[in-house]
Amino acid sequence: MNDSIINNVAHTSAGERFLRYVQVDTQSDPGSATCPSTEKQRDLGKMLVDELLAIGITDAHLDDYGYVYATIPANSDKAVPVICFCSHMDTSPDCSGTHVKPVIHRNYRGDDIVLPDDSTVVIRPSEHPDLRNQLGNDIITASGATLLGADDKAGIAAIMAAAEVLMNHPEIKHGTLKILFTPDEEIGRGVDKVNLAKLGADFAYTIDGETAGSIEDETFSADGVTVIINGVSVHPGFAKGKLQSALKIAAEVINALPKDRLSPETTSNREGFVHPVSINGGVEQVTIDFIVRDFVDNQLETHEQELEDIVKAVIARYPSCSYQFQVKEQYRNMKQVLDQYPQIMEVGLEAIRRAGMQPIRRSIRGGTDGSRLSFMGLPCPNIFAGGHAFHGKQEWVSVQDMERTVRTILHIAALWEERT
Missing domain, CATH: 3.40.630.10 (Zn peptidases)
Incomplete structure (x- = not known):
C-alpha cells in the first residue's frame, strides 16, 4: 500500500x-x-x-x-x-x-x-x-x-x-x-x-x-597538517649570508610536492592526495596548511611521512632554520x-x-x-x-x-x- x-x-x-x-x-x-x-x-x-x-x-x-x-x-x-x-x-x-x-x-x-x-x-x-x-x-x-x-x-x-x-x-x-x-x-x-x-x-x-x-x-578519511617554517629575519640592507626567508623556504616546500601524483588535480577514484590550502606569514615565520585524504587510514600516515620528508629535505639546506609538523585528525x-x-x-x-x-x-x-x-x-x-x-x-x-x-x-x- x-x-x-x-x-x-x-x-x-x-x-x-x-x-x-x-x-x-x-x-x-x-x-x-x-x-x-x-x-x-x-x-x-x-x-x-x-x-x-x-x-x-x-x-x-x-x-x-x-x-x-x-x-x-x-x-x-x-x-x-x-x-x-x-x-x-x-x-x-x-x-x-x-x-x-x-x-x-x-x-x-x-x-x-x-x-x-x-x-x-x-x-x-x-x-x-x-x-x-x-x-x-x-x-x-x-x-x-x-x-x-x-x-x-x-x-x-x-x-x-x-x-x-x-x-x-x-x-x-x-x-x-x-x-x-x-x-x-x-x-x-x-x-x-x-x-x-x-x-x-x-x-x-x-x-x-x-x-x-x-x-x-x-x-575519505581526513587529516589536517600544519607546517610551520621558522626562518631567520635580518634587515635586507645587511642580509648577505644571514637572511633565510621562511617565505622562500615555504615556496620550495610547495614546489617540491609531486607534480604527477598525490594531488587533487592528478588523482581520481580511490587515490588519495596531499593538498596545500593556505599559506600565511612573512620572512620570520610561515604557516602552510594542508589537507591529507585517503580511503585507507594507514595511507594517511604514508602520505604525511612523505610530506614531512619533503619538508626535512628542504630545511636541511637552511641549517639556521627549523620547522614544526602538526597533524590533526578531521574525520574517518x-x-x-x-x-x-x-x-x-x-x-x-x-x-x-x-x-x-x-x-x-x-x-x-x-x-x-x-x-x-x-x-x-x-x-x-x-x-x-x-x-x-x-x-x-x-x-x-x-x-x-x-x-x-x-x-x-x-x-x-x-x-x-x-x-x-
Whole structure:
C-alpha cells in the first residue's frame, strides 16, 4: 500500500521550496569562531522552523547554535527504529552566495546553458555528462553571478517536501522520524554542537549527494597538517649570508610536492592526495596548511611521512632554520561504522529501487556530516539530492531529480516500518 501511495505522489513542493531557500544567503565563514559561523544562517533556520510548524510538526525549533530539530511522530504500533534525515543549511565560502537569482530552464533539450548575468558562464553537456539524462526536465541554475546553493538546499527542500507528504498522508506507515538541519558543514563544523541525546535517533541518512539514484557509504578519511617554517629575519640592507626567508623556504616546500601524483588535480577514484590550502606569514615565520585524504587510514600516515620528508629535505639546506609538523585528525571513513549495520544500506538501496531507479553505490572523494555522525554513534550514509557542480557558478539541479529524492526519503521511512 505504501509503495503505490508514494509513487503516485506526482508532484511535491520540493521545487518551489528550493527556489525560496536558495535566495537566503547562508554562506559560512571559516574565519569565524562562533556557531553558527555566520548569523545569516539563522535566517534560513527560522524560515524552516516556521514552515515545519505550519505543516503540523509541533516540536520544530532552532537552538542556540543554529541547528533545526523536528519530529514527525510515528503512526505505526511497531517498535520501529528512529530514523533521522539530515541536510546542511550553509553554502560554500568558495563562491558568493549573496543575492542568488535562480533561473528555471524548462523542458531542457540538451543544449548548452548560457547563464543570463554572465554569458561566459556556460554549462555544457560535454563537461557535465549528467545533463544528458535530463532531457525534458526542468533545470535550475543561478544567474551566473553566484553559486546556486543546491549543496545542500536541494537536500533541505526534499526533506521538507517529504515531511509535508507524510503529515498529509497518515496512510503511509512509518516509525518516529527526526529532522536535523545543520550549520557550517562546508567548513567542517557541521556536527560540532549537535545534541544527539536530544535528537534521539538510531540511524540517519544525510541527503547531500549528487546524481539521482546514488547512495554513498564510504568517504575519505581526513587529516589536517600544519607546517610551520621558522626562518631567520635580518634587515635586507645587511642580509648577505644571514637572511633565510621562511617565505622562500615555504615556496620550495610547495614546489617540491609531486607534480604527477598525490594531488587533487592528478588523482581520481580511490587515490588519495596531499593538498596545500593556505599559506600565511612573512620572512620570520610561515604557516602552510594542508589537507591529507585517503580511503585507507594507514595511507594517511604514508602520505604525511612523505610530506614531512619533503619538508626535512628542504630545511636541511637552511641549517639556521627549523620547522614544526602538526597533524590533526578531521574525520574517518564512515564505511568502518556502516559495515556493522548492513540494514541501513539495504533499506537505502531498496528505497531507490522502489522510487524507480537503479541504485548507484558510490564512495565520496570528500566527507559529509554523516562521516562524523557515524563515529559519534549515529550511523549515517549519504543519499543523492540531485545537485551537480557544487561550489561554483555552474551549479545546477533538476526539479525532477529533487522529486526522486522526495520519493526515496518516503520509501526509506516506509521500509523501516515494513521491515520491523
